[in-house]
Amino acid sequence: MKIYTKTGDKGQTALYGGTRVPKSSARVDSYGNIDELNSFIGFAKSEIGDPKVLEQLRKIQFDLFTVGSESATPADKLMLANGKPRLALMIAENEVEELERWIDEWEQHLEPLQNFILPGGGKSATSLHICRTVCRRAERGLVFLSESEEVRPLIIKYLNRLSDYLFVLARYISKCNGDVEEFWIPSERL
Numbered sequence: 482m483k484i485y486t487k488t489g490d491k492g493q494t495a496l497y498g499g500t501r502v503p504k505s506s507a508r509v510d511s512y513g514n515i516d517e518l519n520s521f522i523g524f525a526k527s528e529i530g531d532p533k534v535l536e537q538l539r540k541i542q543f544d545l546f547t548v549g550s551e552s553a554t555p556a557d558k559l560m561l562a563n564g565k566p567r568l569a570l571m572i573a574e575n576e577v578e579e580l581e582r583w584i585d586e587w588e589q590h591l592e593p594l595q596n597f598i599l600p601g602g603g604k605s606a607t608s609l610h611i612c613r614t615v616c617r618r619a620e621r622g623l624v625f626l627s628e629s630e631e632v633r634p635l636i637i638k639y640l641n642r643l644s645d646y647l648f649v650l651a652r653y654i655s656k657c658n659g660d661v662e663e664f665w666i667p668s669e670r671l
Contacts, residue, residue: 500555507626508552514619515549515640521612528605529654537583537650541643547572548636552623556631572639580642587653596664602655609651616644 493501519542526538547570551559554568561567600610620640626632655662 500558507622507629508555511619511622511626512549512552514615514622515545515552518612518615518619519545519549521608521615525605525608525612528608531654531657534650534654540579541646544572544576544639548639551633551636552626556633571633572636574635577635577639577642580639580646584642584646584649587649591649591652591656596666598652599663599665600651601663602651602660603658605658606651606655606660609647609654613644613647613651616640616647620644 522538522542522545526535529535529538547568550568551571559567600614601607602610620637623632623637623640627634627637652662
């Protein structure tokens with residue numbers, strides 16, 4: 482099977498379910514941001530050695546494929562004619578709750594935040610901060626899409642919680658690596 486199909490050469494692509502749309506559409510942009518986030522998480526994994534963290538990030542990558550497949554499927558195509566879901570898997574509330582448990586777990590090892598922190602803290606923590614900002618963009622993209630097309634609110638909620646998780650994980654990894662957090666304190670202008 483060839484990797485190139487030539488069907489997108491004129492600036493259109495097919496969504497899951499067969500609908501063709503411009504590659505500039507909000508839906509294509511939204512699942513493209515999710516794909517980019519997944520790639521950045523893969524990069525972050527290459528900088529991290531903690532097996533428990535790697536297991537969580539692998540699960541998140543799996544979940545992001547699930548979110549991406551749903552965001553690539555128009556709401557009117559989520560169900561087949563026989564009433565069964567088109568997608569084999571969709572994000573559920575338990576994935577959001579799982580992220581919340583992980584956030585709580587990592588936060589137990591951290592000092593409470595008193596100030597905003599500057600993104601950084603070594604390569605692994607910095608890569609997680611990049612993931613966090615790409616996650617926020619992916620979330621904004623889904624919110625933008627939801628203003629013109631139906632989007633299941635749970636996938637927006639998942640991305641919102643994921644960005645919180647990535648922030649806390651970046652802080653945790655920074656601490657584990659002995660990197661000092663730098664704070665943004667307006668009264669201490671450089």
